[in-house]
Amino acid sequence: MKILAFAEQRNNKFKKSSFEVVRTARTIADQTDGEVIALVIGDQVQTIASELGGYGAQRVLAVQQPKLEKYSSTAYSKIIAEVLKKEQGSVVLLSATAMGKDCAPRVAVKLDAGMGSDCIVLKVEGENIIATRPVYGGKALADIKINSAVKVFTLRPNVFPAGISSGTAVRVEVVDIPLIDSDFTSLAVETIQASGKLDVAEADIIVSGGRGLKAAENFKMIEDLAGAIGGAVGASRAVVDAGWRPHSEQVGQTGKTVSPSLYVAVAISGAIQHLAGMSSSKYIVAINKDKDAPIFQTADYGIIADAFEIVPALTQEIKKLLGK
Amino acid sequence: MKLAVCINHVPDTAAKITIAADGKNIDKTGITFVLNPYDEIAVEECLRLKEKNSGEVIAISLGGDAHKETLRKALAMGVDKAVLLKDDSPRDSFSVSRALADYLKEISPDAIFFGKQSVDSDDAAVGTMVAEMLGLPSVSVAVRLEIANGTAIAEREIEGGKEKVQATLPAVITAQKGLNEPRYPSLKGIMAAKSKPIEEKVPAATQPKIEVIALRKPPSKSAGKIVGTDSSAVSELVRLLHEEAKVI
Ligand SMILES: Cc1cc2nc3c(=O)[nH]c(=O)nc-3n(C[C@H](O)[C@H](O)[C@H](O)COP(=O)(O)OP(=O)(O)OC[C@H]3O[C@@H](n4cnc5c(N)ncnc54)[C@H](O)[C@@H]3O)c2cc1C
Ligand SMILES: Cc1cc2nc3c(=O)[nH]c(=O)nc-3n(C[C@H](O)[C@H](O)[C@H](O)COP(=O)(O)OP(=O)(O)OC[C@H]3O[C@@H](n4cnc5c(N)ncnc54)[C@H](O)[C@@H]3O)c2cc1C
Numbered sequence: 001m002k003i004l005a006f007a008e009q010r011n012n013k014f015k016k017s018s019f020e021v022v023r024t025a026r027t028i029a030d031q032t033d034g035e036v037i038a039l040v041i042g043d044q045v046q047t048i049a050s051e052l053g054g055y056g057a058q059r060v061l062a063v064q065q066p067k068l069e070k071y072s073s074t075a076y077s078k079i080i081a082e083v084l085k086k087e088q089g090s091v092v093l094l095s096a097t098a099m100g101k102d103c104a105p106r107v108a109v110k111l112d113a114g115m116g117s118d119c120i121v122l123k124v125e126g127e128n129i130i131a132t133r134p135v136y137g138g139k140a141l142a143d144i145k146i147n148s149a150v151k152v153f154t155l156r157p158n159v160f161p162a163g164i165s166s167g168t169a170v171r172v173e174v175v176d177i178p179l180i181d182s183d184f185t186s187l188a189v190e191t192i193q194a195s196g197k198l199d200v201a202e203a204d205i206i207v208s209g210g211r212g213l214k215a216a217e218n219f220k221m222i223e224d225l226a227g228a229i230g231g232a233v234g235a236s237r238a239v240v241d242a243g244w245r246p247h248s249e250q251v252g253q254t255g256k257t258v259s260p261s262l263y264v265a266v267a268i269s270g271a272i273q274h275l276a277g278m279s280s281s282k283y284i285v286a287i288n289k290d291k292d293a294p295i296f297q298t299a300d301y302g303i304i305a306d307a308f309e310i311v312p313a314l315t316q317e318i319k320k321l322l323g324k
Numbered sequence: 325m326k327l328a329v330c331i332n333h334v335p336d337t338a339a340k341i342t343i344a345a346d347g348k349n350i351d352k353t354g355i356t357f358v359l360n361p362y363d364e365i366a367v368e369e370c371l372r373l374k375e376k377n378s379g380e381v382i383a384i385s386l387g388g389d390a391h392k393e394t395l396r397k398a399l400a401m402g403v404d405k406a407v408l409l410k411d412d413s414p415r416d417s418f419s420v421s422r423a424l425a426d427y428l429k430e431i432s433p434d435a436i437f438f439g440k441q442s443v444d445s446d447d448a449a450v451g452t453m454v455a456e457m458l459g460l461p462s463v464s465v466a467v468r469l470e471i472a473n474g475t476a477i478a479e480r481e482i483e484g485g486k487e488k489v490q491a492t493l494p495a496v497i498t499a500q501k502g503l504n505e506p507r508y509p510s511l512k513g514i515m516a517a518k519s520k521p522i523e524e525k526v527p528a529a530t531q532p533k534i535e536v537i538a539l540r541k542p543p544s545k546s547a548g549k550i551v552g553t554d555s556s557a558v559s560e561l562v563r564l565l566h567e568e569a570k571v572i
Contacts, residue, residue, distance in 0.1 A: 189489065
């Protein structure tokens with residue numbers, strides 16, 4: 001299969017999930033005697049693009065111009081679809097990030113392609129790919145097959161291995177896709193960055209707090225623990241609804257879906273809607289004073305005790321371990 | 325302003341999901357279906373825009389007769405008109421989008437609202453697919469929206485921040501939690517909704533591009549280890565995380 005891997009960048013930096021996409025394309029290509037073409041879109045992205053060779057791209061294409069510095073749903077999707085047609089590829093892979101999720105549906109329509117969203121497994125079966133994706137908030141898994149000629153998949157970040165770069169640099173081909181003003185009808189005009197904070201959706205370790213913390217100011221100890229362990233702060237909906245934490249930190253069915261290596265749930269009961277967002281975490285730690293809290297059913301390690309006692313002690317112990 | 329909002333009828337987020345005997349669908353027995361939570365936010369946004377700028381709000385749902393219940397909820401919240409695109413056949417995001425796009429083209433609204441995601445199939449695709457089919461700009465996952473002088477300025481959530489997106493009307497917006505707090509239907513609204521007509525249309529049949537081969541429960545996790553019941557457990561927990569799980 002000829003696979004087009006869209007490697008997302010922001011501020012001329014790749015996300016880890018971009019490498020995951022290229023590497024996954026490589027894995028599929030290896031099993032189908034195929035080829036991986038990585039595509040980077042932006043302004044002056046040529047210099048960073050060559051790095052993708054290290055993750056298994058045989059060819060790397062860059063489509064660049066100043067107007068593409070900021071994301072445009074309409075323009076980016078046009079470029080991806082045009083490149084796929086030009087290259088006569090049959091599969092497009094994107095990451096299920098804010099950008100990928102916004103762009104992929106347009107790409108699918110332009111290519112008259114079926115789309116598998118937020119996949120967690122891609123398996124080659126004969127001439128086709130069987131994708132597994134969580135549905136009903138992760139309460140079930142669907143194995144799906146796409147029956148159109150071209151297939152679009154978005155991959156849940158943090159699930160597919162990116163591997164380590166082999167260091168192979170590939171010569172970048174700068175490709176010209178003519179764009180006109182009407183290709184930019186949806187355009188990001190400004191990025192409002194939340195002061196360099198690590199986003200829960202991208203974090204490898206998350207420490208989340210729930211209603212049992214009783215007040216917004218008590219999240220200080222959650223921030224301290226997250227800081228010590230190098231993680232991001234998450235929250236249950238109860239806490240977000242109370243206005244203690246911003247919605248961007250909410251984990252769950254109506255918040256973010258996360259799959260970090262470690263998820264620490266502090267004073268969170270483990271409601272089904274919360275579990276929907278975090279049950280695919282590799283390791284789950286629960287700290288709750290109620291031994292019957294449902295979170296203990298999902299947790300790998302639990303401590304049944306008062307969070308106000310445990311969390312500061314845990315922060316100290318981790319600092320000791322990490323020599324901070 | 326003519327505002328359209330597409331709404332889906334989905335299992336309540338608290339529902340226990342069991343797999344039907346065919347191994348491809350869910351067993352619907354005993355499941356309560358509700359207006360998709362994100363679509364509730366989309367309905368609310370339309371109502372607020374109407375209250376500010378006057379105009380009309382049309383709610384559209386594609387599905388079987390059961391979807392009327394969800395359309396009634398939207399009527400009870402205050403939408404002016406409800407349309408059922410009546411079709412019971414299995415559909416994927418693409419074929420749902422096609423049917424909605426066909427109808428929306430007929431009524432050509434100034435702005436079309438969706439939820440960011442339907443909490444059944446969870447694709448988060450339909451809004452943006454419809455926009456593409458209609459050749460319209462779109463903003464997905466909007467947490468803030470201002471519409472003035474024929475332009476929508478919206479903020480959408482991205483990793484670690486927000487992105488301000490500009491789109492000229494007519495445009496598609498998909499609603500994320502945080503955009504507004506949806507109202508509860510008033511008793512008067514609920515009563516009035518009961519007697520309001522629901523227009524029915526039959527959409528063209530479209531072949532889905534996605535085939536569900538199997539639906540299964542995720543591997544169940546056995547309950548983990550209780551490390552302790554007081555702060556003396558902390559050092560053991562850190563040891564386990566470091567040596568057994570190797571995550572720190
Ligand atoms: C449509 C819909 C969508 C939803 N989406 C989400 C979602 O995306 N994310 C989400 O999280 N929820 C969601 N919910 C809400 C969900 O049902 C729960 O209400 C919510 O998760 C509860 O949050 P909590 O665990 O923080 O609070 P609670 O359920 O109140 O739990 C607090 C916990 O803290 C413990 N505790 C109290 N004091 C201490 C202490 N001193 N030390 C240790 N433990 C203590 C208690 O034992 C309890 O287990 C949704 C609900 C609906 C209806
Ligand atoms: C295994 C499985 C089997 C299924 N079988 C059936 C079946 O036999 N029959 C059936 O009817 N459904 C069935 N469904 C549900 C159906 O697939 C989804 O409701 C539909 O595809 C929309 O989901 P989505 O994830 O594509 O929507 P998303 O892209 O997540 O939806 C985004 C937004 O689009 C709008 N939207 C989505 N669907 C509709 C709609 N129907 N009407 C109006 N607006 C809408 C809403 O605003 C929603 O917030 C099944 C789902 C699964 C997972």
